[in-house]
Amino acid sequence: MRWVTRFATLSLSLAAAGCLGGYQPGSPGTHMDPPPVDNPPPSDPTANPSGALTARQLFDQNVLTILTSCTSCHAGTGTAGGPKFLGVTGDAYYASLTGDPRFVNNVPEQSYLITHIHAPNEGPDLNMAQDAKIIAWITQENVERALPPPPSPANVAVQELAKxxxxxxxxDFTAAGMNDLQNQNTNGGPCTSCHATGAYVYLSNTPTNNFNRLKESxxxxxxxxxxxxxxxxxxDVEAANRFLDRGKEPGHPQYTLNTTRATALTTFFTSTYTKYKAGNCPTTPPPSP
Ligand code: HEC
Ligand code: HEC
Structure with missing residues (x-):
């Protein structure tokens, strides 16, 4: 297929350059030149001497078509639809994926393209035939260069929590009633008397500060x-329940959160989780390694 394409291109360029000038196949009395041969071929930087397809060729031929069912949510700018891990346009998909070890790593079966499962009706997951094409492509990436291992689940969990x-x-914090959490009393004084500077938890008298710390590990x-x-x-990301439970466990001033405050924790978790699952949250640059 490629050979035929190159052959056609070569013939055209020869014709354009006038190299075939005067020669008409079969015209009487004309010496029959041998047809031009594709040897040596025009230099192709992606050509693989073994004749097998390069990783880039496998991607262009077999993977791009699969990704067309993902681009509506995963390509472009902004946050609507889902995380934009593909980049903005088709030219960028290859660089975006190969530059992200979640997707292209030294265990092709663990590409996040394959391991990620959408929530019901959220988006299509790949079928086995598509998985095989992804694996063939990433396997060849590994032949051509050294790739990093897939991020460890522990790292993924840390990254997901940051998201x-x-x-x-x-x-959401205020609407849920989280701005009142620090006002809970205990048998050892209010939370703020021990936690206002962020030791173990951050509970000061300024709810906005409490919010800003709660967002971060x-x-x-x-x-x-x-x-x-x-x-x-x-x-998954799950509720840790430490605010709810610590006051009922030994070794800490005792408290039972009133119903409004307990509900605030659940409401705020749920509203945040819904946004997290929809994938349309702002991203911050990853911490430097
Ligand atoms: C209709 C929209 C939609 C389509 C189409 C779609 N997805 Fe998704 N996808 C989402 C949403 C929303 C999320 C974020 C929530 C989640 O992680 O499940 C997501 C998350 C992902 C993630 C995790 C990304 C991350 O940064 O955590 C991967 C990987 C993924 N999708 C792969 C695919 C692939 C591969 C296709 C095409 C075969 C596809 N998706 C098609 C909506 C879509
Ligand atoms: C007299 C001081 C004091 C008060 C008052 C106090 N705490 Fe603590 N808290 C601590 C100390 C010390 C720790 C760390 C050791 C521990 O976990 O017991 C802690 C730890 C915690 C933790 C983390 C537990 C974990 O599992 O990591 C939470 C959550 C917490 N406190 C919530 C509260 C809340 C909510 C209030 C108010 C309702 C409160 N604390 C009041 C001293 C206090």
Missing amino acids: FGNCMTLA PWLMKFALGTINTDGTFK
């Missing part, structure tokens, strides 16, 4: 956690 934190908004981890399945894969 969850980015989905928190002050409006380690404070965030008292509110939500990234969890891992028994098979080692990332599971």
Whole structure:
């Protein structure tokens, strides 16, 4: 297929350059030149001497078509529809995916394109035939260069929790009633008497400051956690319940959150989780390694 294409291109360029001038096939009395041969071929930087397709060729021929069912939600700018891991236009997809070890790593079966499962009706997952094409492409990427391992589930859980934190908004926090949490009393004094400077949890008299800390680890981890399945894969972000439970456990001033405050924790978790699952939250640059 490629050879035929190149041959046609070569013939055309020869014709354009006038190299075939005067020669008419079969015209009487004309010496029959041998047809031009494709040897040597025009230099092709992606050509693979073994004759097998290069990783880039496998991507262009077999993977791009699969991605057309993903681009409506995963390509472009902004946040609507889903995380934009493909980049803006078709030219960028290859660089975006190969530059992200979640997608292209040294265990092709663990490409996030394959392992990610959408919630029902959220978006299509790949079928086995498509998985095989993704694996063939990434396997060839590994032949051509050294790739990093897939991010460990623990790292994925940390990254997912950070995404969850980015989905928190002050409006949701306030609407849920979280701005009142620090006013809970205990048998050892109010929360703010021990936690106003952020030791273990951040509970000051200024709700906006409390919100700003709660968005980030380690404070965030008292509110939500990234969890891992028994098979080692990332599971989900789940409520940590530390604010609810710490006052009922020994070794800490005792308190039982009133119903409004307990509900505030659940409401705020749910509104944040809904945004996290929809994938349309602001992103912050990843921390430098
Ligand atoms: C109709 C919209 C839609 C389409 C189409 C769609 N997805 Fe998604 N996808 C989402 C949403 C929303 C999320 C974020 C929530 C989640 O992680 O499940 C997501 C998340 C993902 C993620 C996780 C990204 C991350 O940064 O965590 C991957 C990987 C993914 N999709 C792959 C695909 C692939 C591959 C296709 C095409 C075969 C596809 N999606 C098609 C909506 C879509
Ligand atoms: C007299 C001081 C004091 C007061 C008052 C106090 N705490 Fe604490 N809290 C601590 C100390 C010390 C720790 C760290 C050790 C521990 O977990 O017991 C802590 C830890 C915590 C933790 C983290 C527990 C974990 O599992 O990591 C939470 C959540 C917490 N406090 C919530 C509260 C809330 C909510 C209030 C108010 C209703 C409150 N605390 C009042 C001293 C206090």
